[in-house]
Amino acid sequence: MNCSAPNKVLPDFAESDVILVTGASSGIGAGIASLLNSLGATVIASGRSQEKLNALRNDCAEPERFHLEPKDLLDEMDALPKWVSGLVAKYGKLKGMVCSAGIASPMPLQLMELEKARRIFDINYFVPMLLAKGFCDRRNNAGRGAAILFLGSMAATNPLRAQVAYTGSKAAVVASAKGISLEYSSAGIRVNCISPAEVATPLFYGFSEELGDEAPEESVSGRYPLGIGSPGDIAPLAAFLLSDQAGWITGQNYILDGGYNGCGANW
Amino acid sequence: MDENKFLALFQDTLQRETPLNMDDILASLEEWDSLAAMASIALAEREFSKRLKLKELKQQKTVRDVYELFRA
Numbered sequence: 001m002n003c004s005a006p007n008k009v010l011p012d013f014a015e016s017d018v019i020l021v022t023g024a025s026s027g028i029g030a031g032i033a034s035l036l037n038s039l040g041a042t043v044i045a046s047g048r049s050q051e052k053l054n055a056l057r058n059d060c061a062e063p064e065r066f067h068l069e070p071k072d073l074l075d076e077m078d079a080l081p082k083w084v085s086g087l088v089a090k091y092g093k094l095k096g097m098v099c100s101a102g103i104a105s106p107m108p109l110q111l112m113e114l115e116k117a118r119r120i121f122d123i124n125y126f127v128p129m130l131l132a133k134g135f136c137d138r139r140n141n142a143g144r145g146a147a148i149l150f151l152g153s154m155a156a157t158n159p160l161r162a163q164v165a166y167t168g169s170k171a172a173v174v175a176s177a178k179g180i181s182l183e184y185s186s187a188g189i190r191v192n193c194i195s196p197a198e199v200a201t202p203l204f205y206g207f208s209e210e211l212g213d214e215a216p217e218e219s220v221s222g223r224y225p226l227g228i229g230s231p232g233d234i235a236p237l238a239a240f241l242l243s244d245q246a247g248w249i250t251g252q253n254y255i256l257d258g259g260y261n262g263c264g265a266n267w
Numbered sequence: 268m269d270e271n272k273f274l275a276l277f278q279d280t281l282q283r284e285t286p287l288n289m290d291d292i293l294a295s296l297e298e299w300d301s302l303a304a305m306a307s308i309a310l311a312e313r314e315f316s317k318r319l320k321l322k323e324l325k326q327q328k329t330v331r332d333v334y335e336l337f338r339a
Contacts, residue, residue, distance in 0.1 A: 138282040
């Protein structure tokens with residue numbers, strides 16, 4: 001038995017490893033898309049902002065393997081599985097998919113409005129599920145070794161106040177990811193979640209702004225012994241979970257929280 | 268529904284890349300598993316307004332048998 005350690009920490013990907021990343025125009029999705037590209041993968045970067053996607057490609061390691069697919073995923077949501085099929089016809093079968101697109105908005109229970117709550121569930125839950133439906137179509141993925149990574153949230157297991165719909169939508173993602181992993185394990189498709197705590201992204205700053213918090217990093221830093229997260233803290237684990245090095249891992253939810261659960265509550 | 272349309276729909280339901288023939292043996296199809304059977308039950312309900320039980324479907328041997336079951 002050879003148990004020798006790999007000579008580097010991060011995995012390598014081949015050019016034929018095509019990985020779709022949604023929410024790639026900013027924040028965690030952008031960080032993951034850039035890292036995967038630098039590790040050798042062919043990345044399909046989807047996001048709402050063509051301008052931000054262009055900027056990301058200009059800065060990435062291998063722009064010729066970084067394809068832009070600007071899209072508002074809420075447009076014709078029912079047709080998302082077909083959209084995935086279209087990408088496969090254009091770029092090849094998918095080795096991986098990262099569902100990073102999401103929204104957060106303060107919503108205390110007494111201010112919950114059904115339409116706003118549904119919109120949060122649409123983008124945070126139904127969009128990734130429909131994308132997964134497309135990915136798991138056997139004609140669209142690379143077969144054994146293909147992997148889906150959903151972005152959950154620490155809020156799914158450690159809810160904060162005033163996040164009724166956001167918390168629920170992320171908890172639903174984490175639960176469904178485990179169910180999907182059971183459905184597709186026999187096909188060799190792995191399905192995992194990363195659930196970050198607060199990470200310094202446009203989503204975080206937008207949420208804080210809605211709460212009227214002018215110094216959000218200071219406000220939350222007390223919760224995290226290792227400080228607030230950055231997209232660079234999330235991307236390496238994402239790359240690992242999408243790689244063949246994680247070939248025996250499925251149905252898991254990894255909480256990246258800067259020490260919150262370990263000691264943050266009493267820190 | 269004629270045979271050609273059924274074959275196209277059934278191929279899509281099985282998420283199969285190569286075309287099907289009416290005489291294909293279900294058990295020999297790589298795509299024919301429990302998820303495909305559940306998807307086929309949904310196909311029968313959607314396209315033929317026919318409600319089937321998994322057991323009935325699993326008793327069929329060929330693609331043609333499925334077609335005949337859906338139309339019956």
